[in-house]
Amino acid sequence: MGITAGTTKNLSASLADEKKRVAEQRLITVYIMGKAYEVPAEATIMGAIEYAGHQIIRGAGCREGYCGACATIYRLPGDYKIRTGLACMTLAEEGMTLAQIPSVPAEKAIYDIEKLKPNVSAIQQMYPSVFRCVACNTCTRSCPQGLQVMDYVQAAKRGDIATVMDLSFDCVVCGLCMLRCPAEITQPLMAIMAKRLYGRYLRQDSPELAERVKAVEEGVYEAEYAELMSMSREDLSKRYYARDTE
Amino acid sequence: MYPDYMAESLRKVAQTRSKRLELAKKTEPVYPPMNAEERQAVLEGFHPDYESSARRTVRVGPNKGETLTTEVSELLESHSWLRSEQVDLKKPDFETDLLIIGGGGAGCNAALVAMQEHGMRSIIATKLRMGDANSMMSQGGMQAAVSRTDSPTRHYLDAIGGGHFENKPELVRALTEDGPGVVKWLEDLGVVWDKEQDGSMKVMHGGGTSRKRMLSCRDYTGAMIMRTLMDEVRNHPDMIDIKEFMPAVELIMDDKGRCAGAILYSMDSEEFFVVKAKSTLIATGGYGRLHIRGFDTTNHYGSTGDGLVMAYRAGAKLMYMDSVQYHPTGVSFPEQIAGFLVTEAIRGAGGQPLNKDGELFVFPREPRDIEASAIIRECVQNGGGIPTPSGRVGVWLDSPLIDMLHGEGYTEKHFPAMYRQFIRYGIDIAKLPMLIYPSLHYQNGGIEINERCETDIPGLYVAGEATGGLHGRNRLMGNSVLDYNVFGRRAGRYAGEYAKTVKLGKLSLDHLDSYEKELANAGVKTDLVTPVLLPSYAPKDVKKRQLLRGNNVLPGASVLQNRLFDERPDA
Numbered sequence: 001m002g003i004t005a006g007t008t009k010n011l012s013a014s015l016a017d018e019k020k021r022v023a024e025q026r027l028i029t030v031y032i033m034g035k036a037y038e039v040p041a042e043a044t045i046m047g048a049i050e051y052a053g054h055q056i057i058r059g060a061g062c063r064e065g066y067c068g069a070c071a072t073i074y075r076l077p078g079d080y081k082i083r084t085g086l087a088c089m090t091l092a093e094e095g096m097t098l099a100q101i102p103s104v105p106a107e108k109a110i111y112d113i114e115k116l117k118p119n120v121s122a123i124q125q126m127y128p129s130v131f132r133c134v135a136c137n138t139c140t141r142s143c144p145q146g147l148q149v150m151d152y153v154q155a156a157k158r159g160d161i162a163t164v165m166d167l168s169f170d171c172v173v174c175g176l177c178m179l180r181c182p183a184e185i186t187q188p189l190m191a192i193m194a195k196r197l198y199g200r201y202l203r204q205d206s207p208e209l210a211e212r213v214k215a216v217e218e219g220v221y222e223a224e225y226a227e228l229m230s231m232s233r234e235d236l237s238k239r240y241y242a243r244d245t246e
Numbered sequence: 247m248y249p250d251y252m253a254e255s256l257r258k259v260a261q262t263r264s265k266r267l268e269l270a271k272k273t274e275p276v277y278p279p280m281n282a283e284e285r286q287a288v289l290e291g292f293h294p295d296y297e298s299s300a301r302r303t304v305r306v307g308p309n310k311g312e313t314l315t316t317e318v319s320e321l322l323e324s325h326s327w328l329r330s331e332q333v334d335l336k337k338p339d340f341e342t343d344l345l346i347i348g349g350g351g352a353g354c355n356a357a358l359v360a361m362q363e364h365g366m367r368s369i370i371a372t373k374l375r376m377g378d379a380n381s382m383m384s385q386g387g388m389q390a391a392v393s394r395t396d397s398p399t400r401h402y403l404d405a406i407g408g409g410h411f412e413n414k415p416e417l418v419r420a421l422t423e424d425g426p427g428v429v430k431w432l433e434d435l436g437v438v439w440d441k442e443q444d445g446s447m448k449v450m451h452g453g454g455t456s457r458k459r460m461l462s463c464r465d466y467t468g469a470m471i472m473r474t475l476m477d478e479v480r481n482h483p484d485m486i487d488i489k490e491f492m493p494a495v496e497l498i499m500d501d502k503g504r505c506a507g508a509i510l511y512s513m514d515s516e517e518f519f520v521v522k523a524k525s526t527l528i529a530t531g532g533y534g535r536l537h538i539r540g541f542d543t544t545n546h547y548g549s550t551g552d553g554l555v556m557a558y559r560a561g562a563k564l565m566y567m568d569s570v571q572y573h574p575t576g577v578s579f580p581e582q583i584a585g586f587l588v589t590e591a592i593r594g595a596g597g598q599p600l601n602k603d604g605e606l607f608v609f610p611r612e613p614r615d616i617e618a619s620a621i622i623r624e625c626v627q628n629g630g631g632i633p634t635p636s637g638r639v640g641v642w643l644d645s646p647l648i649d650m651l652h653g654e655g656y657t658e659k660h661f662p663a664m665y666r667q668f669i670r671y672g673i674d675i676a677k678l679p680m681l682i683y684p685s686l687h688y689q690n691g692g693i694e695i696n697e698r699c700e701t702d703i704p705g706l707y708v709a710g711e712a713t714g715g716l717h718g719r720n721r722l723m724g725n726s727v728l729d730y731n732v733f734g735r736r737a738g739r740y741a742g743e744y745a746k747t748v749k750l751g752k753l754s755l756d757h758l759d760s761y762e763k764e765l766a767n768a769g770v771k772t773d774l775v776t777p778v779l780l781p782s783y784a785p786k787d788v789k790k791r792q793l794l795r796g797n798n799v800l801p802g803a804s805v806l807q808n809r810l811f812d813e814r815p816d817a
Contacts, residue, residue: 206447
């Protein structure tokens with residue numbers, strides 16, 4: 001696993017072990033962009049692609065399900081359905097045939113958030129394609145996060161920004177919904193705008209935040225900072241270990 | 247699902263749960279927190295940094311003679327992709343006011359502030375896509391002293407104590423004092439913070455916090471912030487030019503010793519491009535993908551310490567590069583997600599680390615290095631760990647307590663990412679504990695900066711995880727999200743201001759030649775070419791066959807060589 005010399009010794013020593021482990025591993029066949037490879041049965045799709053020796057450049061990012069870089073479509077043997085998943089999160093299966101879709105063409109609207117209103121007008125101006133929705137639910141079925149995508153598209157049509165925010169909160173912008181959408185809507189991009197509109201205009205303001213920002217600007221903490229910064233390490237340590245905890 | 251042999255241990259966890267729930271409901275700690283001596287003992291005994299081979303002396307460069315993390319010394323004692331005589335600097339391919347290397351949180355903040363405050367144009371050059379950064383992955387939250395029981399100075403004390411009093415005070419002050427303003431800045435950009443009914447910020451504890459100070463956006467905090475920042479950056483295509491899949495591989499200097507841009511490398515076409523810039527910001531993040539000491543990592547694919555080595559060759563000094571952060575709770579089972587982050591907010595919300603007998607062995611919210619060392623001690627010394635089928639080991643993190651403390655459905659609602667990650671493998675974390683072990687998480691040290699993000703090199707600025715000094719030798723949870731926002735903004739402010747007045751001289755890559763000479767004089771023999779750019783996860787036999795491609799000359803073969811470094815017999 002390591003790539004630097006610090007781990008060289010461990011690696012060469014473990015090479016034999018690894019071979020043994022590989023020999024004991026159950027292998028399955030997957031078709032990566034049409035070509036068959038034998039990969040470990042327990043591998044994720046990303047693991048399978050790397051096991052096959054590919055150096056991924058596009059199609060891997062956070063590798064933990066947050067960034068949406070590794071959108072993948074696949075079919076299983078004897079099944080007509082096109083399935084979707086994140087390569088880092090989805091397990092490879094026997095006979096799976098797959099392709100990564102690391103980028104979905106889509107145009108982000110350019111806007112000044114200060115000039116938008118948090119209602120249906122913003123959706124109409126910036127993402128009018130939303131109104132093409134035919135309520136087929138393909139987006140929801142294709143979402144690897146299991147989000148109710150169609151429901152938030154319907155909310156957007158009503159100008160219900162709060163619901164769009166809530167239902168799209170966990171969107172990782174992998175783009176699979178907009179790839180599958182027969183109405184060619186760019187759901188995740190619209191949802192980012194809606195979340196920003198909610199945060200900017202529809203949030204409940206926090207009174208203590210405004211007070212604290214003002215206090216900092218007025219230099220309320222100057223003296224205390226000066227004192228802490230001039231303390232010896234011993235005194236600071238004493239103060240630290242004696243502090244109370246909420 | 248957990249394998250059958252773990253059932254006995256799981257039964258013990260369930261047995262002790264009601265008693266531990268009672269403890270958790272009291273105000274006193276569920277387990278005694280360590281004092282200064284106990285902390286020191288567990289660190290020295292069990293923190294991976296203290297193993298004898300964990301550190302070695304670096305033989306070249308500004309920190310020559312200092313003891314650094316072994317893998318960092320290896321990284322620094324390496325060759326450049328470039329030879330100065332092969333690069334034509336006379337006709338730059340691109341010119342800009344501010345070159346930002348790295349498309350994460352710090353880079354986006356800097357571009358926006360340099361534009362807003364100084365009208366400066368930026369190029370953001372990034373190795374993968376915009377937002378392919380650790381910034382995107384932070385789950386649990388961001389610290390900022392906004393609640394009425396808290397204060398920025400209390401945040402200062404917590405941070406500096408957590409860092410063992412070695413943090414640069416002026417940096418900690420900048421971090422904690424700017425904190426509340428950052429919350430406001432992000433909120434006005436449209437970040438949806440978790441709130442209480444009355445609109446006040448929802449705050450939670452993290453390891454080493456004496457006040458509830460962790461702000462969050464469910465457990466997609468980094469993703470929410472990062473997507474908001476990226477969206478705003480992309481609203482200004484005339485001012486901010488984004489170059490994806492184009493990492494920097496070396497800095498360019500001018501004849502007066504100032505930084506004057508960088509050489510970019512296209513991952514697609516394998517071309518090199520010269521960017522001349524009045525000021526340059528390194529915002530390349532950390533090094534988790536170097537898999538220090540063979541640890542699994544929580545980090546994103548491109549975390550290979552690129553900024554460190556570029557800045558070091560140009561003469562910037564590093565600070566605290568002998569210290570590595572292992573996150574106490576990385577996933578140990580299932581193997582497919584081994585090393586993945588389990589947010590500290592799970593412990594903030596009441597989750598407890600337990601040994602195989604279902605017993606507490608550490609206060610759940612010690613600072614990270616202490617907590618991680620205590621978990622390693624429990625496994626290595628006390629035999630309290632549970633082995634996994636793939637040869638890892640772990641202790642339990644008892645998450646079902648969270649619903650019991652906060653109400654049914656809380657875990658699924660507030661930790662949707664965590665819930666999703668485990669339910670895919672048939673583990674419902676609201677009903678079953680998670681099996682965890684420390685995972686390589688954060689580069690505590692980095693390129694030394696001051697509170698203006700300046701380095702030893704005029705015109706070179708650094709922000710975020712790539713910097714050193716702010717966190718001392720141990721960062722607290724939630725201070726990195728704050729870090730990239732506070733110092734990203736500061737970098738934009740000061741690098742933008744500098745760019746207004748500087749008149750660059752003749753461009754030069756002479757520093758690469760001097761560095762090569764220094765390597766030769768120090769007797770360093772290596773075939774490592776850096777920046778590393780990407781790790782390889784090809785199996786060993788595949789790597790061996792890749793090695794057969796012979797007679798490659800630099801730099802075309804660099805990626806391949808980096809990938810194969812551990813396989814080369816003469817390395």
